[in-house]
Amino acid sequence: MNDLLDLAIxxxxxxxxxxxxxxxxxxxxxxxxxxxxxxxxxxxxMMNEEMQFLGGTIVVSSQGSSGLMTGGxxxxxxKYDLANFESFSxxxxxxxxxxxxxxxxIGQGHPVQxxxxxxxxxxxxxxxxxxxxxxxxxxxxxxxxxxxxxKYAEDNDLEIGDSIEVKKNSFxxxxxxxxxxxxxxxSIILPLETMMDTYNTENYQSVFIIPEDLxxxxxxxxxxxxxxxxxxxxxxxxxxxxxxxxxxMISIFTIGISSIAAIVGGLGVMNTMIMSVLERKxxxxxxxxxxxxxxxxxxxxxxxxVMISLIGGILGLLIGGVGSYSLRFISSGLTxxxxxxxxxxxxxxxxxxxxxxxxxxxAWSASKLNPIEAIRYE
Amino acid sequence: MSEIIELKNIxxxxxxxxxxxxxxxLDINLKIERGEMVAIFGPSGSGKSTLLHIMGCLDKPTRxxxxxxxKDTSKLFDDSLARIRREKIGFVFQQFNLIxxxxxxxxxxxxxxxxxxxxxxxxxxxxxxxxxxxxxxxLNHFPNQLSGxxxxxxxxxxxxxxxxxxxxADEPTGNLDTKTGAGIIELIKDLNKKDFxxxxxxxxxxxxxxxxxxxxxxxxxxxx
Numbered sequence: 041m042n043d044l045l046d047l048a049i050x051x052x053x054x055x056x057x058x059x060x061x062x063x064x065x066x067x068x069x070x071x072x073x074x075x076x077x078x079x080x081x082x083x084x085x086m087m088n089e090e091m092q093f094l095g096g097t098i099v100v101s102s103q104g105s106s107g108l109m110t111g112g113x114x115x116x117x118x119k120y121d122l123a124n125f126e127s128f129s130x131x132x133x134x135x136x137x138x139x140x141x142x143x144x145x146i147g148q149g150h151p152v153q154x155x156x157x158x159x160x161x162x163x164x165x166x167x168x169x170x171x172x173x174x175x176x177x178x179x180x181x182x183x184x185x186x187x188x189x190x191k192y193a194e195d196n197d198l199e200i201g202d203s204i205e206v207k208k209n210s211f212x213x214x215x216x217x218x219x220x221x222x223x224x225x226x227s228i229i230l231p232l233e234t235m236m237d238t239y240n241t242e243n244y245q246s247v248f249i250i251p252e253d254l255x256x257x258x259x260x261x262x263x264x265x266x267x268x269x270x271x272x273x274x275x276x277x278x279x280x281x282x283x284x285x286x287x288x289m290i291s292i293f294t295i296g297i298s299s300i301a302a303i304v305g306g307l308g309v310m311n312t313m314i315m316s317v318l319e320r321k322x323x324x325x326x327x328x329x330x331x332x333x334x335x336x337x338x339x340x341x342x343x344x345x346v347m348i349s350l351i352g353g354i355l356g357l358l359i360g361g362v363g364s365y366s367l368r369f370i371s372s373g374l375t376x377x378x379x380x381x382x383x384x385x386x387x388x389x390x391x392x393x394x395x396x397x398x399x400x401x402x403a404w405s406a407s408k409l410n411p412i413e414a415i416r417y418e
Numbered sequence: 419m420s421e422i423i424e425l426k427n428i429x430x431x432x433x434x435x436x437x438x439x440x441x442x443x444l445d446i447n448l449k450i451e452r453g454e455m456v457a458i459f460g461p462s463g464s465g466k467s468t469l470l471h472i473m474g475c476l477d478k479p480t481r482x483x484x485x486x487x488x489k490d491t492s493k494l495f496d497d498s499l500a501r502i503r504r505e506k507i508g509f510v511f512q513q514f515n516l517i518x519x520x521x522x523x524x525x526x527x528x529x530x531x532x533x534x535x536x537x538x539x540x541x542x543x544x545x546x547x548x549x550x551x552x553x554x555x556x557l558n559h560f561p562n563q564l565s566g567x568x569x570x571x572x573x574x575x576x577x578x579x580x581x582x583x584x585x586x587a588d589e590p591t592g593n594l595d596t597k598t599g600a601g602i603i604e605l606i607k608d609l610n611k612k613d614f615x616x617x618x619x620x621x622x623x624x625x626x627x628x629x630x631x632x633x634x635x636x637x638x639x640x641x642x
Contacts, residue, residue, distance in 0.1 A: 047531070050519075054519055322515075323517050323518075323519075326515045326516075326517060327517075327528070327532065328500060329474075329476055329503065329509050329515070330503065330504065330509065330528060330529045330532065330576065330577075331500055331501065331503045331504020331505070331529055331532050331533065331580070332500060332504075332532045333496070333497040333500040333501065334496050334497055334500070335497055336500075336532060411476055412471055412476060412477055415511070415513075415515060
């Protein structure tokens with residue numbers, strides 16, 4: 041096998057230009073698979089982070105704004121509605137919040153999300169696995185105090201004790217939330233009352249409802265739906281389903297498109313190997329005459345095509361990884377594209393598969409050559 | 419003396435049963451014994467090369483049996499025949515049939531690499547073989563940097579690589595001038611003295627002279 045590899049390297053670089061172009065063909069396909077695949081991988085992990093956060097809750101939104109994805113713009117939940125939810129049988133806790141997208145400031149490409157929650161509810165988020173990087177959480181009595189996301193702190197060079205300005209009001213940073221790789225990283229969290237004053241609103245964006253019995257979450261959501269006409273009650277299960285359907289569609293779309301590019305690369309490998317076998321017909325005849333078995337010839341051609349394709353795959357993985365990183369950089373962290381181990385292994389296996397796919401026919405036809413005829417071939 | 423190759427009732431017919439049927443060999447019976455030097459001659463188209471290919475398991479007869487060191491090869495598959503070629507038989511061709519992109523050394527190494535020998539052992543033996551055919555100074559030359567005689571010496575070294583029981587040569591001096599051919603003939607005679615068995619297709623009277631046995635093929639039959 042060692043000898044085969046050695047020979048294969050020698051053989052594939054006999055036609056340097058052709059081999060290089062074939063490798064580039066695979067490289068383009070695989071780097072597209074990696075770069076685009078990393079987007080959906082990133083979305084999946086972002087989704088998991090968000091879900092960990094939402095697990096076991098019912099999300100209330102006013103009808104027409106469908107849940108999380110729209111951020112509930114224009115939705116109206118009043119204090120009165122909140123009290124009704126709170127007294128509903130089977131409800132353990134309600135957590136209202138207000139969310140606004142911050143003004144885009146000059147010199148910063150990405151808007152921050154500003155979230156107002158009651159100080160007593162901060163513990164709830166903490167129990168959901170979101171912890172602080174430094175400082176303290178919001179406490180009862182806090183008014184012009186704020187928690188900020190990891191990325192927001194980093195981008196604006198903020199530390200505990202610094203002050204930030206929201207709508208001309210100044211807030212003291214008391215805590216920085218640890219890195220989550222989700223939307224939380226680019227957030228400001230304010231005490232709800234202050235936030236509502238600041239934005240001059242009486243109503244909540246949305247409410248999380250926590251059921252008394254987690255196993256009956258769906259029943260509770262159904263009961264709520266039939267009791268309140270004006271609101272949608274979405275369980276985290278629904279959201280997970282909804283979101284994973286979207287993410288799956290995006291994955292299929294992106295991987296599908298890039299796979300087509302890679303398969304075209306595989307056809308390039310096939311073309312190259314067919315040419316190579318044709319050019320080396322006489323030589324293959326000689327090899328067989330001096331004792332090479334059909335299997336030896338078959339393996340040799342296959343090793344060559346897999347090698348071409350694997351070189352393309354490895355380079356494609358590197359370039360796709362760089363592409364994925366720059367995508368993340370360009371979008372300032374909004375798409376958390378990431379090249380996971382699975383994606384790396386998957387794309388390399390795909391490259392090997394393409395090599396086998398492209399090499400099988402030429403290898404088979406080379407192995408079946410009649411040595412006497414092949415030797416006479418000029 | 420033991421038999422290396424035995425042919426029994428060999429027939430070779432191309433396009434059998436069709437209008438362009440061509441009977442190349444008819445009822446050939448032949449024994450080649452260890453240490454012999456056999457010359458096969460005959461007019462072109464008489465079936466000499468086909469006979470040599472059948473002896474070397476490179477081609478299969480239409481009828482009849484080929485025994486290599488007593489073993490019947492008629493029921494063997496391609497890969498087993500390839501293994502027999504690798505282990506028992508060395509080929510030398512009129513056109514040399516070296517691989518142009520490989521050096522002399524690499525060409526000689528090829529049969530050993532196919533057989534799966536270790537790299538160091540392969541290299542060592544290839545160098546030794548090339549030295550023994552007088553090409554110790556030409557190891558890293560490519561075929562197009564070698565003269566015809568030198569190429570044929572490389573081909574002979576390659577044929578010897580796996581220590582074959584027999585060397586089958588198809589007009590080894592056919593493409594060489596008289597003087598160069600004489601050198602190759604001397605080499606073959608030397609090797610024969612060292613107990614290598616040769617079957618040589620030739621028009622060259624000098625080879626026929628030194629051969630212990632002469633076989634004349636005419637119209638697909640052995641004529642004496």
